[in-house]
Amino acid sequence: MYSRTIEIWVGIFVALGLVSLFLLAMKVSNLAELDTGGRGYIITARFQNVGSLRPRAPVSMAGVRIGRVTKVGFDKSSYEAIVEMRISGEYDTLPTDTSAAILTAGLLGEQYVGLTPGAEEEYLKDGDEIELTQSALVLEQMISRFLFNKAEEAGGTEEGKAEKKATGSAKR
Amino acid sequence: MVTALQWLGQWAMGAVHKLGRAHLFALHALSGFPQVLVRFPLLVVQVYSVGVLSILLVAISGLFVGMVLGLQGYNVLSDFGAEESLGVMVAASLVRELGPVVTALLFAGRAGSALTAEIGLMKATEQLAGMEMMAVDPVKRIVAPRFLAGIVSMPLLAAMFSIIGVLGGYFVGVGLLGVDEGAFRSQMQAKIDFHEDIVNGVIKSLVFGVIVTWIAVFEGYDAVPTSEGVSRATTRSVVYSAFAVLGWDFVLTALMFGKD
Amino acid sequence: MTSPFSDQSALVSIRNLTFTRGGRKIFDDISLDISRGKITAIMGPSGTGKTTLLKLIGGQLRPDSGVVQVDGIDVHRLSLGDLYELRKRMGMLFQSGALLTDLSVYENVAFPLREHTRLPESMIRSVVLMKLQAVGLRGARDLMPGQLSGGMARRVALARAIVLDPMIILYDEPFTGQDPISMGVLVQLIQDLNRGLGLTSVVVSHDVRETASIADYIYLISDGKIVGQGTPEEVDRSDSPWVRQFMHGLPDGPVHFHYPAVDYASDLLETAVSG
Numbered sequence: 001m002y003s004r005t006i007e008i009w010v011g012i013f014v015a016l017g018l019v020s021l022f023l024l025a026m027k028v029s030n031l032a033e034l035d036t037g038g039r040g041y042i043i044t045a046r047f048q049n050v051g052s053l054r055p056r057a058p059v060s061m062a063g064v065r066i067g068r069v070t071k072v073g074f075d076k077s078s079y080e081a082i083v084e085m086r087i088s089g090e091y092d093t094l095p096t097d098t099s100a101a102i103l104t105a106g107l108l109g110e111q112y113v114g115l116t117p118g119a120e121e122e123y124l125k126d127g128d129e130i131e132l133t134q135s136a137l138v139l140e141q142m143i144s145r146f147l148f149n150k151a152e153e154a155g156g157t158e159e160g161k162a163e164k165k166a167t168g169s170a171k172r
Numbered sequence: 173m174v175t176a177l178q179w180l181g182q183w184a185m186g187a188v189h190k191l192g193r194a195h196l197f198a199l200h201a202l203s204g205f206p207q208v209l210v211r212f213p214l215l216v217v218q219v220y221s222v223g224v225l226s227i228l229l230v231a232i233s234g235l236f237v238g239m240v241l242g243l244q245g246y247n248v249l250s251d252f253g254a255e256e257s258l259g260v261m262v263a264a265s266l267v268r269e270l271g272p273v274v275t276a277l278l279f280a281g282r283a284g285s286a287l288t289a290e291i292g293l294m295k296a297t298e299q300l301a302g303m304e305m306m307a308v309d310p311v312k313r314i315v316a317p318r319f320l321a322g323i324v325s326m327p328l329l330a331a332m333f334s335i336i337g338v339l340g341g342y343f344v345g346v347g348l349l350g351v352d353e354g355a356f357r358s359q360m361q362a363k364i365d366f367h368e369d370i371v372n373g374v375i376k377s378l379v380f381g382v383i384v385t386w387i388a389v390f391e392g393y394d395a396v397p398t399s400e401g402v403s404r405a406t407t408r409s410v411v412y413s414a415f416a417v418l419g420w421d422f423v424l425t426a427l428m429f430g431k432d
Numbered sequence: 433m434t435s436p437f438s439d440q441s442a443l444v445s446i447r448n449l450t451f452t453r454g455g456r457k458i459f460d461d462i463s464l465d466i467s468r469g470k471i472t473a474i475m476g477p478s479g480t481g482k483t484t485l486l487k488l489i490g491g492q493l494r495p496d497s498g499v500v501q502v503d504g505i506d507v508h509r510l511s512l513g514d515l516y517e518l519r520k521r522m523g524m525l526f527q528s529g530a531l532l533t534d535l536s537v538y539e540n541v542a543f544p545l546r547e548h549t550r551l552p553e554s555m556i557r558s559v560v561l562m563k564l565q566a567v568g569l570r571g572a573r574d575l576m577p578g579q580l581s582g583g584m585a586r587r588v589a590l591a592r593a594i595v596l597d598p599m600i601i602l603y604d605e606p607f608t609g610q611d612p613i614s615m616g617v618l619v620q621l622i623q624d625l626n627r628g629l630g631l632t633s634v635v636v637s638h639d640v641r642e643t644a645s646i647a648d649y650i651y652l653i654s655d656g657k658i659v660g661q662g663t664p665e666e667v668d669r670s671d672s673p674w675v676r677q678f679m680h681g682l683p684d685g686p687v688h689f690h691y692p693a694v695d696y697a698s699d700l701l702e703t704a705v706s707g
Contacts, residue, residue: 002213006220013224017328020335024267024370027361056365294533302530305490306592307519308547 040067040089041126045100045113050081051136053102053111059085061115066091069113085113087124095120099132111136194390197311201319201389204312214317215324222283222318222385223325227332229278234266234333237274238340241265245341246349258351259360262341263334267364267373268429271334273421276380279326280413284388287318288409291392292402300393315389322388326381327374334373372428379420384413443468443600443632444489449498451481451488458484460656461498466600471626471633473647475640476654477678482636483527485653486602489634490524491515503599520548523593523601527608529585531577531592537564538573541592548596563591567621583614590621600632601625607639615639619646640679644668652678 050072059067067087075082087094097118104111115130124130208215245261291314294300300310338360345351364370388409395405444466451459458481466472474482487493488500491507500507505518531540541560545551551559564570567587577585586606593601603622607615623646626633637643644650644664652660652667652675660667660675668679677685693699 002217007216009224010216010219013219013227013325014328016227017331020328020331021370021374023335024331024338025366027357056368297533298526298528298530299532301492302524302526302589303532304492305519305522305524305526306544306547307516308544309516313547 040086041092041124042070042084042086043094043124043126043128043130044082044084045130045133046075046078046080046082047100047102047133047135048080049102049135049138050083051102051104051111051138053083053113053136057110058112059087059115060112061091061094061117066115083113092123094124096122096124096128097132098124098130099134100130101134102136104137190394193394194386197315197390197393198386200311201316204309204316205320207312208317208320215320218317218321219325222287222321223329226279226282226325226329229282230275230329230333231336233274233278234271234336235340237270237333238262238266238337238342239344241270241337242341242344242349246345246351255349255351256355257359258341258345259356259358260363262345263338263360263364264369266334266337266341267369269421269425271330271337272373272376272380273417275330275333275377276326276384276417277414279322279329279381280384280388280410280417283322283325284384284413285406285410287322287385287388288392288395288406289402291315291318291389292395292397292405295393295395296397296399296402311393315393319385319389322385323378323381326384327377330373330377330380368429372424375428376421376424379424380417383416383420387413387416441468442466443503444634445499445501446489447499447501449488449500450496451484451493451498452496453481453484457656459488459495459653462653462656462658464651464658464661466632466634467649468632469626469630470648471622471635471646473643473650474634474636475638475643475650475652475678478638481656482638482653483604486524486604486634486636489602490519490522520544520596521599523596523598525586525589525593525601525603525606527605529577529582529589531580531585531589533577535577536573537569537575537577537580537588540577540588541573541595543592544596559595560591563595564588566594566625567591568617581614583610583617586610586614586618587621590625594625594629594631597629598631600634603633603635603637605637606635607637607642615642622646640681644679654678 053069053072055069055071057069058065059069067085069083070086071082071084073082073084074080083100094115095118097120099116099118101114101116102111103114118132241262242258245258245265246255249255249257249261291300294310294314300314303310303313342356346353346356391405391409391412392402395401442465446465447463449459449462450457474485476482484493488495489502489507491510494508502518502522507515507518510518531537532543535543538560541563542556545556545559561570561573564573567590569584569587569591572580572584572588577588580588590601606618606622610618619642622633622635625631635643635647644667647664649663650661650667651658654674660670660672660678662670667675670676670679674686676682683689
């Protein structure tokens with residue numbers, strides 16, 4: 001049963017299969033844009049609340065994805081979340097006073113880390129930490145703050161104003 | 173009542189016995205793989221019979237499934253004003269689920285049943301016994317090449333199904349329904365992750381390839397050597413393959429795509 | 433009881449063999465010898481397990497007790513690898529021929545050579561053509577098994593069985609269902625191969641006339657026991673009623689014509705009364 005025709009057909013079959021896999025990898029998935037600038041470097045940032053940020057979430061600056069979250073950890077002594085991210089090697093001019101915020105893509109989309117550059121002339125290197133961070137906005141906290149403000153305005157008495165002065169600083 | 177329990181017990185023992193035989197059989201066949209690689213033409217002939225002859229079925233099915241995904245996906249997404257995500261939806265459904273699973277089911281029906289019938293018939297016409305008496309191990313000579321061919325062919329077929337399906341979804345979505353071409357492709361490329369989606373999909377199709385081919389060759393080898401026995405074995409092979417594929421799909425999906 | 437030929441020349445020696453299947457005793461403590469270079473026939477009614485005996489000799493089945501020795505080697509004590517080595521020296525002709533249906537006649541005969549030897553293609557070709565010539569089917573080498581008649585298929589299977597020059601050939605019902613000419617051809621072939629190649633042959637059959645015409649020694653088996661043995665002349669002259677019934681094809685004797693039933697007269701009357 002073995003013949004040259006069969007050999008050729010099997011060769012075509014395997015070729016088609018591999019081409020399909022290649023196309024899937026290159027054209028359908030994000031393989032093409034993965035880490036083109038070499039392995040990149042790792043930086044960390046601490047947050048009070050990371051919301052629903054997960055590993056592999058994008059790290060962007062000015063709306064352009066420059067890296068990915070690699071690890072989300074927890075510091076047992078300071079009770080903070082530690083986010084580790086890998087920045088693509090070609091983006092090596094991030095000032096040391098860059099700030100990081102956890103933002104949401106769209107109204108109900110997935111969360112990502114947005115970086116905003118500072119003004120320092122020195123740049124972040126592998127292993128550095130971002131000092132200025134802004135935690136994720138938690139919906140329930142926003143709602144309760146909103147309701148509290150509304151209730152205060154409706155109150156408008158001396159008591160209300162005094163309370164507002166006293167609790168205003170505690171909220172921050 | 174007691175007879176029912178008795179029957180259940182007997183059935184269970186029979187099932188466990190069969191499972192044991194199937195595993196020993198698989199190990200025996202696995203031990204023949206090195207020989208198959210040395211005698212490459214044996215493998216090539218089987219890949220032709222099992223893989224090449226399934227291309228048409230897989231390609232046409234993939235095209236239609238992709239097109240239907242395009243239609244249905246558009247219907248659902250337009251309710252949320254999210255038509256631009258059609259590319260992601262079609263590609264994710266295909267690469268993660270439909271590609272491996274539907275291809276496995278089609279494969280079981282077309283190639284799996286043929287393998288069962290072929291091996292069962294060889295058993296019924298004493299060809300396997302004849303080989304044993306000629307000091308040729310039929311499991312290594314007949315079963316092993318077919319087993320390996322199935323494992324090799326499945327991922328390739330599943331990949332073809334997926335890529336053709338995406339094309340089908342593209343034709344329907346962009347071509348017929350007016351989804352923006354750029355949005356379709358860019359969202360898809362941004363959201364479909366190579367490691368999470370493509371690689372996991374390939375792993376699934378490999379696992380399914382092992383399952384379907386294993387069931388097919390074992391049912392043939394274990395069949396009662398009469399025409400009725402072979403026919404029943406062929407039916408069993410397709411049915412058990414379907415159960416196994418769908419069951420393992422759930423397990424693999426939970427492991428691979430479940431939230432942490 | 434063993435054959436009159438001395439033990440040293442027994443290629444296959446079976447002692448106290450017992451084998452049960454499905455609750456039935458197929459063989460009950462039987463002993464026999466297959467002598468070297470001779471054609472030994474195992475005969476008996478259908479269903480006595482004659483094919484089973486060949487499978488026991490070939491190691492495809494294990495006996496409950498007893499010893500089967502081939503060329504001095506205990507078959508059922510061998511490891512799988514050694515058993516395969518032994519089988520390379522044995523040839524078996526199945527009732528249906530058991531040719532591989534997706535290979536041509538040529539490829540079927542070449543199969544053992546391709547699997548077990550590293551002979552170059554030219555040598556394989558020579559051997560295959562010689563064996564096909566011996567069975568008279570060299571011209572049919574490119575046919576597929578589906579295109580062969582039953583008799584031709586058996587001859588091809590025979591060519592395949594001798595391709596590695598075995599020391600013994602086991603024939604499973606070679607004459608069953610053959611027309612007189614094919615039968616004559618096979619009878620001649622078995623005899624020629626035995627003499628010409630110095631083979632030992634075991635023929636399992638219930639075709640009395642053909643088998644007796646070529647056998648050097650006959651064993652008659654019924655109900656798991658050996659009920660008669662000897663050279664064809666001895667068996668033919670035997671006084672045993674069972675042997676006589678079998679050898680001469682008598683319709684009634686130790687093997688009854690009537691299946692056990694109640695008394696005939698009362699059976700009929702009963703129907704008449706109730707009917």
